[in-house]
Amino acid sequence: MSTTPAQELHFDAIVIDGHCDSIGEQLDQGRWLGERSSKGHIDLPRLRDGGVTAQFFACYVPIAFQRHGATVQALDRLDQLLRLADQLPGELVLARRAGDIRLAKTENKVAAIAGLEGAEALDGSIGVLRQFYRLGVRNLGLAWNYRSAACDGVSESRSNGGLTQFGVKVVEECNRLGMLIDLSHLSPAGVDDVLNTSLQPVIASHSNARALCDHPRNLTDAQMEAIAVRGGVVGVTFVDAFLNARNPSRATMEDVIAHIEYMLARIGPDAVAIGSDFDGCNTPADLPDVTAYPRLTARLLDRGHSPAVVRKVLGGNLLRVFSSVCGE
Ligand SMILES: [Zn+2]
Numbered sequence: 001m002s003t004t005p006a007q008e009l010h011f012d013a014i015v016i017d018g019h020c021d022s023i024g025e026q027l028d029q030g031r032w033l034g035e036r037s038s039k040g041h042i043d044l045p046r047l048r049d050g051g052v053t054a055q056f057f058a059c060y061v062p063i064a065f066q067r068h069g070a071t072v073q074a075l076d077r078l079d080q081l082l083r084l085a086d087q088l089p090g091e092l093v094l095a096r097r098a099g100d101i102r103l104a105k106t107e108n109k110v111a112a113i114a115g116l117e118g119a120e121a122l123d124g125s126i127g128v129l130r131q132f133y134r135l136g137v138r139n140l141g142l143a144w145n146y147r148s149a150a151c152d153g154v155s156e157s158r159s160n161g162g163l164t165q166f167g168v169k170v171v172e173e174c175n176r177l178g179m180l181i182d183l184s185h186l187s188p189a190g191v192d193d194v195l196n197t198s199l200q201p202v203i204a205s206h207s208n209a210r211a212l213c214d215h216p217r218n219l220t221d222a223q224m225e226a227i228a229v230r231g232g233v234v235g236v237t238f239v240d241a242f243l244n245a246r247n248p249s250r251a252t253m254e255d256v257i258a259h260i261e262y263m264l265a266r267i268g269p270d271a272v273a274i275g276s277d278f279d280g281c282n283t284p285a286d287l288p289d290v291t292a293y294p295r296l297t298a299r300l301l302d303r304g305h306s307p308a309v310v311r312k313v314l315g316g317n318l319l320r321v322f323s324s325v326c327g328e
Helices: 005-012 022-028 044-049 070-087 098-106 126-134 165-177 188-197 221-229 253-267 290-302 307-326
Strands: 054-060 092-094 110-117 137-141 180-182 233-236 272-274
Touching (some): 005 290, 022 054, 044 110, 054 070, 054 137, 070 092, 070 110, 070 126, 098 307, 126 165, 165 180, 165 188, 180 307, 221 233, 221 253, 272 307
Parallel strands (some): 054 110, 233 272
């Protein structure tokens, strides 16, 4: 089988997916991610088929545990990712710095970037934040959809709070440690507060453009511009309801392309990334799992985007931010 120029570019590029919920598949569904499965969206063999260099794995704490037992839940989830890396050292490595991602590419391994989806797991303690950092966590979402001790989530529209006093300390400590801060799921006031507090670039790992799809989880032009101007990135996500809020089942890869192109035009080629939310959502039928990535690359090239811009979107931009925040 001969390879196309698009496939050549794709498998040569550093490809980074900014968000997935696959750890939950392993912990809750008993699906070992080291083996190929026909279920869900991600496992290690399919990450390889999709040409993914680095995958962000979120430790999402289910709602029932967000008030009680969140730290243990998050540790249990992180343990699942570290077990995978421990048992398959020739295939998966935990990325603590950018060099780990570059090395994984040359050694033909997949790099895993560990993240917490919500500050509930910190249980109000900066010491616990530092401990998660020591365990290898490099991305922190300050809230899921509801209120955490650090910040309001996007569903808290009644109070529309932003960062708490504790949240400000968390942002400052993340800056000091070299931990990414993730704006996806935050309230509008929370997004503003983080952008005005963080001295480092920030990411919105899985959010689309509000102008194309009017869903509260998507970002306004002003929010995206503020992220971009500070050197951060927005990860276009495949969540069907964030692609087509009125008719999620009608969403296709063309909607993903439309969000990428809108952001490229609006906030520039250095600020656009990808954060699928695989294993955490319903995706378009023509993006059934992570093996679809080479087709996305081919479509972007077909649409006339230069190889340099496509490489930035696929992972170059996320690698730049990861390198500047977490270290080279
Ligand atoms: Zn999410």
